Amino acid sequence: MQRQLRAVLTQVNQILATADRGELLRAGIKVAIVGRPNVGKSSLLNAWSRCDRAIVTDLPGTTRDLVESQLVVGEIPVQVLDTAGIRETADPVERLGVARSQAAAQAADLVLLTLDATVGWTAADQVIYEQVKGRSLLVILNKIDLLPPGVMPPNVPIDAPVVKTAAAQNQGLEALEQAILKRVRAGSLEAANLDLAINQRQAAALTQAQLALEQVQRTIAEQMPFDFWTIDLRGAIQALGEITGEGMTEPMLARIFSRFCIGK
Ligand SMILES: Nc1nc2c(ncn2[C@@H]2O[C@H](COP(=O)(O)OP(=O)(O)O)[C@@H](O)[C@H]2O)c(=O)[nH]1
Ligand SMILES: [Mg+2]
Numbered sequence: 001m002q003r004q005l006r007a008v009l010t011q012v013n014q015i016l017a018t019a020d021r022g023e024l025l026r027a028g029i030k031v032a033i034v035g036r037p038n039v040g041k042s043s044l045l046n047a048w049s050r051c052d053r054a055i056v057t058d059l060p061g062t063t064r065d066l067v068e069s070q071l072v073v074g075e076i077p078v079q080v081l082d083t084a085g086i087r088e089t090a091d092p093v094e095r096l097g098v099a100r101s102q103a104a105a106q107a108a109d110l111v112l113l114t115l116d117a118t119v120g121w122t123a124a125d126q127v128i129y130e131q132v133k134g135r136s137l138l139v140i141l142n143k144i145d146l147l148p149p150g151v152m153p154p155n156v157p158i159d160a161p162v163v164k165t166a167a168a169q170n171q172g173l174e175a176l177e178q179a180i181l182k183r184v185r186a187g188s189l190e191a192a193n194l195d196l197a198i199n200q201r202q203a204a205a206l207t208q209a210q211l212a213l214e215q216v217q218r219t220i221a222e223q224m225p226f227d228f229w230t231i232d233l234r235g236a237i238q239a240l241g242e243i244t245g246e247g248m249t250e251p252m253l254a255r256i257f258s259r260f261c262i263g264k
Helices: 002-027 041-049 092-107 123-132 173-185 200-221 226-244 250-257
Strands: 029-035 067-073 076-082 110-116 137-142 162-164
Touching: 002 200, 029 041, 029 092, 029 123, 029 173, 041 067, 041 076, 041 110, 041 137, 041 173, 067 173, 076 173, 092 123, 110 123, 110 173, 137 173, 162 173, 200 226
Parallel strands: 029 076, 029 110, 110 137, 137 162
Antiparallel strands: 067 076
């Protein structure tokens, strides 16, 4: 029974992975560039989109509103958002910008946490990291061109891929795109072979089936009574039935549950 559950769960997971990929290909992904003021977020957006979308100055707090650019990375549409540098500020306009950039980071599929390579990881970067922790994250070590030859780039104390860039010199963009594609492809390659597309309702039903199947596995592992197995198993069957169109028929129920003494 455990073997069969594992087999079904593997299939459900594979199909769900295609759901993510299908959605990505259609809607694209949202990428938010966040970081302290002046680390080069706007320069990165401009270099990446090959046009001067955002105003770049050496004055911290220049970007106050979200600036957006549409790109295509690999075959995937990418919406890039340049945000106001996150910092404590008394300026009411900048404050609104900071609030927006925090909201943008929350809504993004991927966050580019941008650092100044000549400064390294500061307490302020840590604060921003705390706000975006748990989201899919890449660290950008920008202004790498300013590091004197032979000097190692600063250490980044978090577990995320690091990409080195010099946005003002158009350097590192290829590596950035590769890192993003790697993220997107992670976990979806196997599923791509399945060659089927599912809609959101089906994805929701599959997710329910997935949760129910995982619960049955736990129930078995904990050696709970049979009655408990059947409850979650029934949930999984019902969820899958919503996709295949097979409702839970009485004969089906009778067949499945005939051996257990439980109410239907
Ligand atoms: N040397 C160097 N300067 C950079 C780089 N990226 C940005 N800058 C400079 O850093 C300053 C702040 O850049 P900006 O993009 O406005 O930073 P933001 O506040 O994070 O949006 C500007 O003077 C940029 O020219 C880089 O890769 N190398
Ligand atoms: Mg800016």
